[in-house]
Amino acid sequence: MNDEVRILTVGDCGVSVEFGQEINLDINHRVTALKMLLKEKGIPGIVETIPTYCSLLIEYDPMVIQYDELVNNLKVLVNQLRDIKLPEKRVVEIPVAYGGEYGPDLKEVAETHGISEEEVIRLHSEPEYPIYMLGFVAGFPYLGGMNKAIATPRKKTPRLKIESGSVGIAGEQTGIYSVESPGGWQIIGRTPIKLYDPERERPVLLEAGQYIKFKAITGEEFKAMIK
Amino acid sequence: MNIKIINSGLLTIVEDMGRYGYQASGMQVSGVMDKYAAELANALVGNPAQAAVLESTYLGPEIEAEGDVLVAVTGGIPEVIVDGQWVNPYESIELHQGQHLRVAGMREGLRAYIAIAGGLSVPQVLGSRSTNMKLGIGGVAGKKLINGAELPVGEPSIIAREILTGHAHHRHAAYNYLVDNKIWSSDYHHIRLVLGPQADYFTEESIKALNGSVYTVSKDSDRMGYRLEGAVIQRKNTRDMITDGIVFGSIQVPPGGQPIVMMADHQTTGGYPKIGTVITADLPLLAQCKPGTRICFEVVSVYEAQKIYISYMKAVQEQIRLMDSSIESFDWPEVRVGVRNYQLKIDGQLFRVSVEKI
Numbered sequence: 001m002n003d004e005v006r007i008l009t010v011g012d013c014g015v016s017v018e019f020g021q022e023i024n025l026d027i028n029h030r031v032t033a034l035k036m037l038l039k040e041k042g043i044p045g046i047v048e049t050i051p052t053y054c055s056l057l058i059e060y061d062p063m064v065i066q067y068d069e070l071v072n073n074l075k076v077l078v079n080q081l082r083d084i085k086l087p088e089k090r091v092v093e094i095p096v097a098y099g100g101e102y103g104p105d106l107k108e109v110a111e112t113h114g115i116s117e118e119e120v121i122r123l124h125s126e127p128e129y130p131i132y133m134l135g136f137v138a139g140f141p142y143l144g145g146m147n148k149a150i151a152t153p154r155k156k157t158p159r160l161k162i163e164s165g166s167v168g169i170a171g172e173q174t175g176i177y178s179v180e181s182p183g184g185w186q187i188i189g190r191t192p193i194k195l196y197d198p199e200r201e202r203p204v205l206l207e208a209g210q211y212i213k214f215k216a217i218t219g220e221e222f223k224a225m226i227k
Numbered sequence: 228m229n230i231k232i233i234n235s236g237l238l239t240i241v242e243d244m245g246r247y248g249y250q251a252s253g254m255q256v257s258g259v260m261d262k263y264a265a266e267l268a269n270a271l272v273g274n275p276a277q278a279a280v281l282e283s284t285y286l287g288p289e290i291e292a293e294g295d296v297l298v299a300v301t302g303g304i305p306e307v308i309v310d311g312q313w314v315n316p317y318e319s320i321e322l323h324q325g326q327h328l329r330v331a332g333m334r335e336g337l338r339a340y341i342a343i344a345g346g347l348s349v350p351q352v353l354g355s356r357s358t359n360m361k362l363g364i365g366g367v368a369g370k371k372l373i374n375g376a377e378l379p380v381g382e383p384s385i386i387a388r389e390i391l392t393g394h395a396h397h398r399h400a401a402y403n404y405l406v407d408n409k410i411w412s413s414d415y416h417h418i419r420l421v422l423g424p425q426a427d428y429f430t431e432e433s434i435k436a437l438n439g440s441v442y443t444v445s446k447d448s449d450r451m452g453y454r455l456e457g458a459v460i461q462r463k464n465t466r467d468m469i470t471d472g473i474v475f476g477s478i479q480v481p482p483g484g485q486p487i488v489m490m491a492d493h494q495t496t497g498g499y500p501k502i503g504t505v506i507t508a509d510l511p512l513l514a515q516c517k518p519g520t521r522i523c524f525e526v527v528s529v530y531e532a533q534k535i536y537i538s539y540m541k542a543v544q545e546q547i548r549l550m551d552s553s554i555e556s557f558d559w560p561e562v563r564v565g566v567r568n569y570q571l572k573i574d575g576q577l578f579r580v581s582v583e584k585i
Contacts, residue, residue: 008423008424008425009421009422009423009424009504009529010423010424010472010474010477010501010504011420011421011474011476011477011503011504011505011506011507011529011532012421012504012506012507012529012532012533012535012536013474013507013536014474014504016424016471016472018424018471021469022469023469035251047247048247048248048250048251049251050250050251050472050495050496051251052469052470052471052472052496053469053470053471054469054471055471055472056472057471057472057473057474059474062533062536062537063536063537063540066533067529067530067533133470133496134251134252134253135253135470135494135495135496136253136494136496137253137361137362137494138249138252138253138254138255138362139252139253139254140253142470178253179361179362196362198352198353198362198364203249203252203254203353204249204252204253204254207251207252208251
């Protein structure tokens with residue numbers, strides 16, 4: 001087992017396998033690989049796994065498998081991760097209506113950096129953003145790779161209500177509100193795509209390990225897509 | 228058959244054992260706060276553990292049965308009234324058509340569980356009937372119940388029908404587990420925890436002091452988390468933590484140093500370091516602690532915690548087995564209409580008792 005891999009105790013029904021303590025894709029890929037390997041092995045007693053930036057939380061039932069046995073199993077599996085083939089890179093295109101009623105803070109972000117609104121849109125819709133994890137609420141993606149040239153502090157006074165689909169910036173992070181929620185992010189646009197819909201067979205659209213590419217659309221296109 | 232909510236009480240919601248399988252997508256599990264009480268309530272009316280029940284907080288609801296149905300109320304020590312008459316919690320009750328059952332308050336604890344034979348059969352959302360108020364799904368419209376709401380009830384089990392028609396004995400559960408652990412008799416409740424996953428973010432003195440520390444449950448506590456007030460838990464450094472996964476019972480410590488125990492509606496991930504995790508067997512007790520209650524932390528090893536877990540799970544199953552008086556044929560002191568037969572376990576010895584109301 002690699003030195004930097006740690007198996008942390010999370011009470012009597014959980015362990016967390018931590019592959020390091022920084023946000024980078026190599027570490028995150030190992031989290032994904034372990035999740036896949038556990039699914040493939042189907043170790044009895046594992047109830048659910050939750051992947052995050054650097055670690056995989058494993059919930060298990062001690063009536064079926066106990067701490068030492070699980071940890072020993074995991075130590076073996078962690079050494080087999082390089083044999084796991086990760087799924088091919090998948091980029092999900094997210095159409096976004098930037099500015100205006102959909103992105104009330106676009107102007108503020110542009111002014112903060114002394115650039116035009118168009119330049120903010122260009123810089124924001126240029127990269128392919130890796131999805132490190134989902135959390136906070138259903139379907140909320142934690143993205144990496146935003147251009148630091150548009151990094152903007154959160155709003156001093158958070159909004160009480162941010163529409164679902166809102167695309168925002170908070171510090172060096174960008175993200176999409178998957179459900180309506182209060183929040184302090186700088187809202188620069190909105191997508192008509194539902195990231196979370198409990199009526200759908202797969203309620204949450206995105207998965208950790210995929211990539212997002214934003215595509216600028218007009219307000220009319222937004223309205224047409226929502227119908 | 229429907230159950231009608233005449234008065235919804237303070238916060239009454241439909242919950243089951245939770246919505247598993249979607250945490251990787253950021254969806255909370257939700258589910259009942261006190262799994263022990265909910266499982267007992269279900270067993271008392273012949274339901275499987277996963278059946279959906281009503282969870283009420285402090286001031287419970289008043290419900291009306293549209294037809295004859297078997298119900299049971301558990302959780303702490305609830306005060307239960309049927310048409311003006313006190314009835315016992317922790318046993319099956321016949322609720323006849325038009326009768327009203329009310330949870331008037333809690334003598335001990337905070338949350339009552341009302342199980343209806345057949346279970347509440349509101350539509351499942353992603354495999355569960357639990358109300359997730361944040362997402363607005365499950366239960367009835369994803370919200371707390373309102374006056375006048377009508378809840379469909381599923382098909383009762385054979386044993387429930389036999390009890391209701393007088394062909395089987397009423398079920399009864401002594402609340403042994405809680406009583407054996409002197410739950411309601413002390414100044415403060417002992418809550419055991421296992422250190423980790425981020426105990427190394429805190430000073431050795433703080434970790435040492437945690438064992439035996441007394442905290443008060445703050446009024447800002449809810450189904451998402453219990454905020455605790457007491458000694459400040461000191462960070463060893465200010466190193467930022469990278470967001471990771473959370474479980475029911477995770478003890479987060481925000482910068483102020485006052486811990487928050489994550490409860491049934493907790494988010495799946497969080498960015499505060501977690502000094503420890505409350506053991507599963509003590510979560511039902513914690514869920515019954517109301518604001519102002521004092522709790523005393525006791526640190527145990529993961530091995531001890533799993534031993535306790537296994538004996539706790541077995542104790543629950545044993546209690547449920549003892550309810551099944553009708554399945555095996557015992558010699559009861561008295562068997563006739565109007566007589567209730569109970570099996571009680573006192574100091575490890577089993578007693579069979581026949582009781583008649585006078």
